Amino acid sequence: xxxxxxxxxxxxxxxxxxxxxxxxxxxxxxxxxxxxxxxxxxxxxxxxxxxxxxxxxxxxxxxxxxxxxxxxxxxxxxxxxxxxxxxxxxxxxxxxxxxxxxxxxxxxxxxxxxxxxxxxxxxxxxxxxxxxxxxxxxxxxxxxxxxxxxxxxxxxxxxxxxxxxxxxxxxxxxxxxxxxxxxxxxxxxxxxxxxxxxxxxxxxxxxxxxxxxxxxxxxxxxx
Ligand SMILES: Cc1cc2nc3c(=O)[nH]c(=O)nc-3n(C[C@H](O)[C@H](O)[C@H](O)COP(=O)(O)O)c2cc1C
Numbered sequence: 001x002x003x004x005x006x007x008x009x010x011x012x013x014x015x016x017x018x019x020x021x022x023x024x025x026x027x028x029x030x031x032x033x034x035x036x037x038x039x040x041x042x043x044x045x046x047x048x049x050x051x052x053x054x055x056x057x058x059x060x061x062x063x064x065x066x067x068x069x070x071x072x073x074x075x076x077x078x079x080x081x082x083x084x085x086x087x088x089x090x091x092x093x094x095x096x097x098x099x100x101x102x103x104x105x106x107x108x109x110x111x112x113x114x115x116x117x118x119x120x121x122x123x124x125x126x127x128x129x130x131x132x133x134x135x136x137x138x139x140x141x142x143x144x145x146x147x148x149x150x151x152x153x154x155x156x157x158x159x160x161x162x163x164x165x166x167x168x169x170x171x172x173x174x175x176x177x178x179x180x181x182x183x184x185x186x187x188x189x190x191x192x193x194x195x196x197x198x199x200x201x202x203x204x205x206x207x208x209x210x211x212x213x214x215x216x217x218x219x220x221x222x223x
Contacts, residue, residue: 001158001159001160003155003159005159006155006158006159007155007158009158009159010154010155010157010158010164011163011205011207011208011209012164012165012166012207012209013124013126013163013164013165013194013196013198013205014099014119014124014165014194014202014204014205014207015124015125015198015199015202015204015205016123016124016125016126016127016163016194016196016197016198016199017196017197017198017199018125018127019127019196019197020051020127021051021126021127021128021162021195021196021197023049023051025160025162026049026128026195028156029153029156029157029160029162029195030047030049030153032152032153032156033045033149033150033152033153033156034149035152036145036148036149036151036152036153037145037148038142038145038148038149039141039142039144039145042138042142042145043145044134044135044138044142044145044146045132045134045145045146045149046132046133046134046135046187047130047131047132047133048130048131048133048181048183049128049129049130050128050129050130050131050181051127051128051129054180054181055123055127055128055129057180058129058176058177058180058181059121059122059123061176061179061180062121062173062176062177062180063118063121063122065173065175065176066118066121066172066173072172072173072175073172073173074171074172075171075172075174075188075189076136076171076174076188076189077136077188077190079171091210094210095209095210098207098209099204099207100113100116102203102204102206102207103116103203103204117169120167120169120170120192121169121170121173123167123192123194123195123196124165124194125196126163126165126194126195126196127195127196128194128195128196129192129193129194129195130153130192130193130195131170131177131181131183131189131191131192131193132146132149132150132189132190132191132192132193133183133187133188133189133190134146134187134188134190135186135187136186136187136188137186143190146190146191150166150191150193153193154166154193157195161197161198162195162196162197162198163194163195163196163197163198163205164193164194164195165193165194166191166192166193167191167192167193167194168191168192169192170189170191170192171189171190171191174188174189177189
């Protein structure tokens with residue numbers, strides 16, 4: 001697949017078929033993702049790839065912890081609680097409305113919302129999950145590097161017909177994630193990613209998130 005086809009084909013996938021993704025294929029994707037650029041080439045990304053029994057244990061432990069400690073949410077690294085003003089808030093609401101509409105979850109149904117958000121910690125049933133970590137003494141630029149890495153990985157996956165969903169949700173319950181995966185104290189859990197074969201029959205996978213036109217965010221100087 002051509003690169004521009006892959007980047008148009010990529011969309012966040014939130015329902016997967018159970019078919020396995022072999023280790024060799026994940027390695028192939030990581031071989032391509034590691035070509036991502038990083039400031040001064042420090043390559044700060046670290047990745048835990050989980051499948052099988054470990055993936056199941058992680059899911060089980062995080063979901064159990066979430067039920068008993070629902071307030072224990074939030075990242076280990078400083079966050080400002082997301083963009084709670086327009087235009088960001090409006091875009092977030094538009095996405096939420098479209099997604100919860102496809103999932104047939106009525107507005108204000110807290111229990112269904114809680115359950116659906118919990119699907120993040122099941123990697124939306126994807127057979128493979130990835131957890132990205134970073135040394136906690138690195139600065140904001142290294143988070144950019146991780147973003148480059150993740151997007152490269154997602155495009156490599158899309159080019160092979162694989163589906164992905166980046167998941168900031170894994171910022172939460174990081175104590176459990178670190179314990180189960182043996183992540184050293186000196187690292188932050190930055191993000192997660194679901195990886196697998198898209199369930200083409202799932203309505204949620206038809207979601208197309210809007211994008212602003214170029215003139216909405218770009219200013220051209222000197223042309
Ligand atoms: C850093 C990052 C974190 C995200 N976290 C989540 C998440 O926790 N759960 C989720 O369902 N989607 C998550 N997403 C997916 C976004 O909602 C999605 O990328 C956005 O709505 C654009 O849609 P598209 O990926 O289909 O183009 C995340 C995406 C990024 C880049």
